[in-house]
Amino acid sequence: MHKSLNPNQDLELTWRNDKNHVIHPYANFENFSKEGSTVYAKGHRHFIYDQQGQKYLDGIAGLWCVNIGHGNEELAAHIGEQARNLAYYNTFEDSTSPSAANLAAKLASLCPGTLNHVFFGTGGSMANDTAIKMVHYYFNMLGKPKKKKILSRNLGYHGSTYLAHALTGIASTHIGFDLPKDDITYLSYPLSLPKT
Numbered sequence: 001m002h003k004s005l006n007p008n009q010d011l012e013l014t015w016r017n018d019k020n021h022v023i024h025p026y027a028n029f030e031n032f033s034k035e036g037s038t039v040y041a042k043g044h045r046h047f048i049y050d051q052q053g054q055k056y057l058d059g060i061a062g063l064w065c066v067n068i069g070h071g072n073e074e075l076a077a078h079i080g081e082q083a084r085n086l087a088y089y090n091t092f093e094d095s096t097s098p099s100a101a102n103l104a105a106k107l108a109s110l111c112p113g114t115l116n117h118v119f120f121g122t123g124g125s126m127a128n129d130t131a132i133k134m135v136h137y138y139f140n141m142l143g144k145p146k147k148k149k150i151l152s153r154n155l156g157y158h159g160s161t162y163l164a165h166a167l168t169g170i171a172s173t174h175i176g177f178d179l180p181k182d183d184i185t186y187l188s189y190p191l192s193l194p195k196t
């Protein structure tokens, strides 16, 4: 039996649209083809609700990014104001916007020592890809083009883009992908797992 038991037509359509059109990372496609997704349609503070109205503690905060909870009026007001004023602008070359410049200054004031510059990206995978790109570029500019080795821990999760997935030390997820692993050395993890 699939997970769309709710008579609510909109949610049934959502479940079907998802099943027919969304590609889900980390999905077990055999189960997914039978059951589809659980539709989380509503959130309030640190709780979310599925299509049957079942309430859950959103312990992973979306994917670690809903840090001040769902339905926060103050945040919604700021997002609305920003969208009306300037929906987006990039920071390529010599462009910026008040939001980028002022947030960078705020973050710099909170960071220790000489950590005074911010590179804006779209998520964790991009942050890791960019950090490695910058380090490689830095050493290339210093005339040390062979300084490329990256150490990563087995079982560590670093994201899903090409390099961030390669950095992710979960070997079972590498199967079938041609990931760029030549410069990566995987180290043991600081955790003892129960024997199975």
Ligand SMILES: Cc1ncc(COP(=O)(O)O)c(C=O)c1O
Pocket (backbone or CB within 6 Å): 063, 064, 122, 123, 124, 125, 126, 128, 157, 158, 159, 160
């Ligand atoms: C430790 C860590 N690094 C990187 C990532 C990847 O972030 P994103 O999903 O925003 O690309 C995650 C995501 O869960 C993470 O937990």
